[in-house]
Amino acid sequence: MYTEFDSLLQRTGWSVAEASAKLGYSEGHIYRWKRGEETPREAVLTVLQMEVERRAPSAGSNAFTFIDLFAGIGGLRRAMESAGGRCVFTSEWDKYAQKTYLANFPDNRPIAGDIREVAEEDVPEHDVLVAGFPCQPFSIAGVSKKNALGRLHGFQDETQGTLFFDVLRILKHNRPAAFMLENVKNLRSHDKGRTFSVIRRKLEEELGYCVHTRIIDAGHFVPQHRERIVIVGFRDSVDFSFDDLELPAYGSRRLNTILHPEDGTENPEAHFTVGRRAEVSEKYTLSDKLWQYLQDYAAKHRAKGNGFGFGLFGPDDIARTLSARYYKDGSEILISRGKRKNPRRLTPRECARLMGYDDTFRIPVSDTQAYKQFGNSVAVPVFAEVARLMAPHIAAIMADAQADIRKVG
Structure with a gap:
């Protein structure tokens, strides 16, 4: 059951990071308000309601x-x-x-x-x-x-x-x-x-x-x-x-706003994240064989003067375009896990966020189908x-x- 704050936040279309910046509170506050662990001030709810009304059709217009x-x-x-x-x-x-x-x-x-x-x-x-x-x-x-x-x-x-x-x-x-x-x-x-x-x-x-x-x-x-x-x-x-x-402003949002924080501030979700800290499941980490293949493939094309290869990104980056083929190897958007660690794919939930869907959006299909669907989707906020x-x-x-x-x- 969603809190009044969470309901209003979803209707504004703001991410947690955007709400934090616009409301002047930490992201931790935003997450606790979403989960109902704390109650925000009335002024916070008023700001959200004003944003919802601003985004609605102009006064007097008929719904279409x-x-x-x-x-x-x-x-x-x-x-x-x-x-x-x-x-x-x-x-x-x-x-x-x-x-x-x-x-x-x-x-x-x-x-x-x-x-x-x-x-x-x-x-x-x-x-x-x-x-x-x-x-x-x-x-x-x-x-x-x-x-x-x-x-x-x-x-x-x-x-x-x-x-x-x-x-x-x-x-x-x-x-x-x-x-x-x-x-x-x-x-x-x-x-x-x-x-x-x-x-x-x-x-x-x-x-x-x-x-x-x-x-x-x-x-x-x-x-x-x-x-x-x-x-x-x-x-x-x-x-x-x-x-x-x-x-x-272009690039005002970075990948850290859609990646699983893996620090316990969000609840585990199905098989995407696991454990008390809701860490990304190991199933999304590339195998040694696939990671080596992608590195060799990129090196081969670099030697030919081509720009083909995987895309490796950190939390402060902006990703390449998510495509419907992401389910194959995830090579266009790989998330770095640090030195000497194989990178990982985005989870379907992170793909949903990357396309502008909030966390109430249900994902009832397999990972393969979810990757295809989000890769084919529009970016909702646009x-x-x-x-x-x-x-x-x-x-x-x-x-x-x-x-x-x-x-x-």
Whole structure:
């Protein structure tokens, strides 16, 4: 059972280190308040409540509904809910991701599987569409050539067969007030920029949305270099600008804010940590054979002038990008355990923290699946900030639509 302090802290999105800095108390105090061992001053709870209210949609705005496509484990859902959104439909095909999603979002409705098998008219009405869509290569060719060969062109041909087509057809049918899409940074440069050109043209010229894009590095919010492109669109013209994002200083959070402290200040969790001091289980330490292999592999590539190799980090560092292949050997983010000791992988809980999930997030799957899921996830605080910025503009479009309905009525 969570304390009032812990509940408020989670809703602020602050880490223990951030709460310590903002509230002016030690991290030890924060942990004791979280566990209910001590009671914080009323002023502390007031500060937290004010931050929760600041992050909520602006006063007078209506809560909005949204659909969660290619949902993964629900990172974008967490972001939209932090801005006042209510999820009305979820699509995710992977059964293990579905298990994690349902453990954390126990909806009274099933998760739709393959979105390609869902008709757009069967998707409930919604105000916002969010999707971390997979990007497959787009085939772009001249319309005249397509006509000569008797093939489809325009809206259908350039996207048919890709999962982005499913985003487009749902947007076209439902015409929500806004959307938020996420993809890898390289989407912008894929196929010499032609892929992104098609995406933008479809959204702007053929569907009529006002589109804004920005590449954001999660290192502003979490101790990880992770650049992703965010594509935001609005049905009507609004004064939205990514320049209004409130980004903490890059690198202000280091790995010590997500690593298990191993000093007894947190309770042991399942098989991730053990013993009175909640020390990381030995199962995450690399074997002599694997550690030697990674060192030899790195040395071989250094000799060739390449930069390939493992990434070794300490508590004061910022990590490389966590990938879905982390389960294989953990080589991109290895945690140093000191001289003459083999390094270790991050635990799944540390991966969750690295992606901005708080410790209430349940991990009901194997380590292998958890590593894949967090490696494929969005960094939640990045998109929570984007959602916060979007919320008043969504509310304005919804209000205008309601006013138009009243006039007609």
